[in-house]
Amino acid sequence: MLSIDKQDDTYLYRQVIDLIGENIDTGTLRPGDRLPSLRKMSQSAGVSIPTVRQAYIELERQRRIESRPQSGFYVRHRAINPIVSPAPSSDGQPVCLNCRPLMERVYEGINNPNLVPLGIANPCMAKPAAKNLHRSMKRIMSRAEERSLGYASTLGEPSLRRQIAYHYLDTAGVQAQPDHIAITNGGQEALLIALSAVASTGDVIAVETPTYHGMLELIDGLGMLAVEVETCPEEGVVLDELRRTLEAYPVKACMFSTTLSNPLGVTMPERDRRRLVQILEEFDTVLIEDDVYGDLRFDGYRPIPAQFLGDHARIITCGSFSKTAAPGYRVGWAYSPHFIEDIRRLKRAFSCSSGFLQQLTLADFLASGDYARHLKMLRPELQRNAERMAALIGEHFPSETRTSKPVGGSVLWLELPENVNAEELFDDAIAAGISVAPGQIFSPANRYDNFVRLSFGHPWSDKTDDAVRWLGRRVSELAKA
Amino acid sequence: MLSIDKQDDTYLYRQVIDLIGENIDTGTLRPGDRLPSLRKMSQSAGVSIPTVRQAYIELERQRRIESRPQSGFYVRHRAINPIVSPAPSSDGQPVCLNCRPLMERVYEGINNPNLVPLGIANPCMAKPAAKNLHRSMKRIMSRAEERSLGYASTLGEPSLRRQIAYHYLDTAGVQAQPDHIAITNGGQEALLIALSAVASTGDVIAVETPTYHGMLELIDGLGMLAVEVETCPEEGVVLDELRRTLEAYPVKACMFSTTLSNPLGVTMPERDRRRLVQILEEFDTVLIEDDVYGDLRFDGYRPIPAQFLGDHARIITCGSFSKTAAPGYRVGWAYSPHFIEDIRRLKRAFSCSSGFLQQLTLADFLASGDYARHLKMLRPELQRNAERMAALIGEHFPSETRTSKPVGGSVLWLELPENVNAEELFDDAIAAGISVAPGQIFSPANRYDNFVRLSFGHPWSDKTDDAVRWLGRRVSELAKA
Numbered sequence: 014m015l016s017i018d019k020q021d022d023t024y025l026y027r028q029v030i031d032l033i034g035e036n037i038d039t040g041t042l043r044p045g046d047r048l049p050s051l052r053k054m055s056q057s058a059g060v061s062i063p064t065v066r067q068a069y070i071e072l073e074r075q076r077r078i079e080s081r082p083q084s085g086f087y088v089r090h091r092a093i094n095p096i097v098s099p100a101p102s103s104d105g106q107p108v109c110l111n112c113r114p115l116m117e118r119v120y121e122g123i124n125n126p127n128l129v130p131l132g133i134a135n136p137c138m139a140k141p142a143a144k145n146l147h148r149s150m151k152r153i154m155s156r157a158e159e160r161s162l163g164y165a166s167t168l169g170e171p172s173l174r175r176q177i178a179y180h181y182l183d184t185a186g187v188q189a190q191p192d193h194i195a196i197t198n199g200g201q202e203a204l205l206i207a208l209s210a211v212a213s214t215g216d217v218i219a220v221e222t223p224t225y226h227g228m229l230e231l232i233d234g235l236g237m238l239a240v241e242v243e244t245c246p247e248e249g250v251v252l253d254e255l256r257r258t259l260e261a262y263p264v265k266a267c268m269f270s271t272t273l274s275n276p277l278g279v280t281m282p283e284r285d286r287r288r289l290v291q292i293l294e295e296f297d298t299v300l301i302e303d304d305v306y307g308d309l310r311f312d313g314y315r316p317i318p319a320q321f322l323g324d325h326a327r328i329i330t331c332g333s334f335s336k337t338a339a340p341g342y343r344v345g346w347a348y349s350p351h352f353i354e355d356i357r358r359l360k361r362a363f364s365c366s367s368g369f370l371q372q373l374t375l376a377d378f379l380a381s382g383d384y385a386r387h388l389k390m391l392r393p394e395l396q397r398n399a400e401r402m403a404a405l406i407g408e409h410f411p412s413e414t415r416t417s418k419p420v421g422g423s424v425l426w427l428e429l430p431e432n433v434n435a436e437e438l439f440d441d442a443i444a445a446g447i448s449v450a451p452g453q454i455f456s457p458a459n460r461y462d463n464f465v466r467l468s469f470g471h472p473w474s475d476k477t478d479d480a481v482r483w484l485g486r487r488v489s490e491l492a493k494a
Numbered sequence: 495m496l497s498i499d500k501q502d503d504t505y506l507y508r509q510v511i512d513l514i515g516e517n518i519d520t521g522t523l524r525p526g527d528r529l530p531s532l533r534k535m536s537q538s539a540g541v542s543i544p545t546v547r548q549a550y551i552e553l554e555r556q557r558r559i560e561s562r563p564q565s566g567f568y569v570r571h572r573a574i575n576p577i578v579s580p581a582p583s584s585d586g587q588p589v590c591l592n593c594r595p596l597m598e599r600v601y602e603g604i605n606n607p608n609l610v611p612l613g614i615a616n617p618c619m620a621k622p623a624a625k626n627l628h629r630s631m632k633r634i635m636s637r638a639e640e641r642s643l644g645y646a647s648t649l650g651e652p653s654l655r656r657q658i659a660y661h662y663l664d665t666a667g668v669q670a671q672p673d674h675i676a677i678t679n680g681g682q683e684a685l686l687i688a689l690s691a692v693a694s695t696g697d698v699i700a701v702e703t704p705t706y707h708g709m710l711e712l713i714d715g716l717g718m719l720a721v722e723v724e725t726c727p728e729e730g731v732v733l734d735e736l737r738r739t740l741e742a743y744p745v746k747a748c749m750f751s752t753t754l755s756n757p758l759g760v761t762m763p764e765r766d767r768r769r770l771v772q773i774l775e776e777f778d779t780v781l782i783e784d785d786v787y788g789d790l791r792f793d794g795y796r797p798i799p800a801q802f803l804g805d806h807a808r809i810i811t812c813g814s815f816s817k818t819a820a821p822g823y824r825v826g827w828a829y830s831p832h833f834i835e836d837i838r839r840l841k842r843a844f845s846c847s848s849g850f851l852q853q854l855t856l857a858d859f860l861a862s863g864d865y866a867r868h869l870k871m872l873r874p875e876l877q878r879n880a881e882r883m884a885a886l887i888g889e890h891f892p893s894e895t896r897t898s899k900p901v902g903g904s905v906l907w908l909e910l911p912e913n914v915n916a917e918e919l920f921d922d923a924i925a926a927g928i929s930v931a932p933g934q935i936f937s938p939a940n941r942y943d944n945f946v947r948l949s950f951g952h953p954w955s956d957k958t959d960d961a962v963r964w965l966g967r968r969v970s971e972l973a974k975a
Binding site for chain 1: 680
């Protein structure tokens with residue numbers, strides 16, 4: 014244990030440098046953490062303020078810490094990885110899902126509460142709003158005691174639909190009709206209903222590559238085929254590739270995530286969204302827009318869903334509170350003026366209605382302003398976690414490792430050295446008490462053999478540090494084998 | 495207003511008879527209500543006990559009240575309707591659903607909280623267990639504060655699945671494995687997943703006639719065809735008819751309600767269940783068994799699901815807490831040792847998992863014994879409501895009206911005079927502030943033009959009385975028109 018020893022020959026400022034350095038090396042101070050102020054450090058170390066300043070300036074010169082104007086000194090994110098490669102162009106054939114057994118094992122990992130949860134995308138659990146949500150729920154329980162046990166209406170509680178419409182207006186400046194919103198059992202059921210409304214068994218559905226595994230399981234579950242469209246890690250779907258795909262195959266619908274795609278974390282620029290809508294209108298193809306991460310950009314900017322850009326009516330936008338507030342409430346929605354009648358009919362046929370008490374609770378949570386406040390606290394927490402994880406990966410993974418640069422959400426997408434098999438890493442990680450999401454499940458054709466998705470959407474702890482370090486070591490070993 | 499007048503020439507006991515009779519006629523005392531005890535009546539009317547006894551005996555002789563041993567005197571259910579006719583043999587062609595627009599309007603009625611709710615089957619709301627459920631939920635919220643916001647596992651909370659398995663053992667004496675139970679978003683999602691696991695677009699599904707409209711919308715929503723199998727109002731599905739249907743068509747699955755079918759309220763005898771299972775095994779046809787009313791027989795007897803009778807593995811049993819405890823919780827389940835892997839995969843693909851807080855709450859509610867106690871109070875309440883409604887129908891509907899004789903659940907199925915169109919009655923009722931379920935929606939071929947389903951699953955009130963009386967008058971008018 015280091016401490017300042019005034020009898021020591023070493024300059025005092027050097028001892029301060031060693032003290033801070035040691036704290037960084039052992040992980041007590043993590044990348045992104047704020048260092049104690051000059052005054053505070055001077056008091057606790059028993060040295061003068063100029064001595065501390067001298068030490069901090071030297072640490073900054075060494076690029077171990079950085080100063081931020083009017084804020085103080087912060088531990089620097091040391092290693093910056095190169096960004097992941099653009100998704101390789103697919104061979105273009107629509108295919109069935111090809112990784113059912115692996116998917117099963119991934120979910121066993123996700124469902125096991127004893128593992129370090131790097132396998133599931135669950136952003137809001139980084140800073141759960143439990144207290145405020147419970148307060149809203151208790152309020153509803155006493156206000157609507159017996160009524161809250163009953164059925165919600167098919168489309169869902171009107172006050173919640175009004176709040177969702179208001180939220181669109183407030184954050185993206187767009188106008189959504191509450192009557193065109195159908196509340197669903199989470200975003201996944203919104204995708205199910207959207208897809209069932211526009212396509213049938215045997216139809217071809219276009220997806221981004223890599224794409225959210227839940228979309229692939231859904232397409233598979235409905236007996237449809239998936240065709241992958243190339244993406245680039247800065248701007249998402251490559252539109253010229255999309256055009257080629259639409260020319261080559263009878264694509265019934267595209268299922269794209271326009272904001273903070275999963276796993277890449279990329280947001281399609283507005284100009285591209287507009288072009289996307291034009292292309293789909295031209296081909297008369299439906300867009301199912303997965304917008305469940307729309308509220309979770311670190312910078313708080315809320316991109317406008319493609320739904321509201323242009324004149325193409327055949328768009329269904331799917332949202333959810335699962336990523337932003339309460340996964341277990343199972344409250345999402347599908348929004349589509351054009352398809353709302355079909356959506357209502359299918360919602361009723363598939364599950365009657367969604368949980369009523371949770372809908373009333375969320376309506377209260379939004380109306381009170383708690384939701385907006387919660388997002389304001391959640392985003393910087395996620396950003397801190399993202400930076401910590403990126404820094405740890407830079408430090409502990411082989412140098413060839415490339416990572417995505419998410420601008421929000423809760424996952425990093427890693428391209429590992431070419432000879433590392435993510436399924437093997439997954440198995441080893443499970444045995445070591447860590448769940449991860451291997452690249453194979455993000456493509457219907459198992460294309461991402463040497464990719465892995467890591468989640469930072471949980472309260473950061475020493476276990477997280479240890480888990481990422483362990484993964485780095487294991488990847489290095491596998492790379493050398 | 496009548497009261498006892500001792501100056502009056504009329505015998506005092508005659509005055510007591512008139513007083514009680516007037517109270518029955520105006521509905522202050524309803525069929526099934528207990529009369530004041532001899533002592534109480536003697537005190538309140540200011541006459542002797544023998545006088546009251548003489549009056550009660552005369553009322554009993556007039557068959558207006560009845561004595562029940564060790565309990566007292568009760569208002570008698572006056573009119574007993576003939577039972578509904580057996581469902582007519584269908585012309586046998588599998589068909590698509592043919593009443594989408596009417597179904598829409600029925601649900602508008604169901605979703606309108608300002609109408610007298612005779613249109614929705616919602617038994618537990620006759621005596622909601624709000625206090626105890628809320629107590630369980632608050633307990634969970636403090637015990638698992640942040641965890642309760644998170645995702646449940648795909649199959650659902652293990653403690654709830656154990657409680658469901660225990661409940662099967664405790665009530666029906668059968669052994670169910672918790673790991674073969676998948677928690678779903680209510681019984682409707684259980685039916686969706688079951689049907690998706692065993693059949694695809696274009697397949698033929700056999701249903702009882704009349705059958706639950708939600709099954710028909712589901713079959714329609716998945717692009718399948720329904721073929722109706724004749725039922726009899728005492729024993730349900732006519733098995734010889736079923737055999738003929740299976741011989742005539744490539745039926746992929748049968749969706750039958752073995753206990754308290756909806757709308758007939760009939761329970762298939764155990765001997766028939768066993769034969770049903772044998773026939774389906776012989777034809778290698780799947781049974782999707784809708785068992786959501788299994789706990790709601792008035793006599794408390796819990797019939798054994800067909801799942802547990804015989805050796806046919808290809809059975810999926812669907813249960814729910816929506817009819818017995820909390821519709822708005824959206825917690826049901828699918829049970830099938832044979833199909834559990836497919837069920838798990840589809841549950842994940844369709845909606846990830848079900849509401850976690852409600853699952854934890856229900857597990858607590860069952861484990862505490864509250865659920866069993868709640869059922870014990872709910873059943874007699876439902877029976878009383880059933881008797882009241884049957885009596886009112888006998889009194890106010892045309893004498894040709896026939897009604898089902900449900901042994902549980904919350905609905906009566908009425909066969910109206912032949913020239914009465916239920917859709918017309920439905921429209922008139924909505925305009926008068928009453929929602930009902932017209933017969934047309936219980937058959938894919940709109941066969942039940944002159945039938946209507948009335949629900950008694952809500953707290954009985956003067957509004958219920960008035961609504962049933964109004965319906966009786968309106969049916970009489972329509973019959974004469």
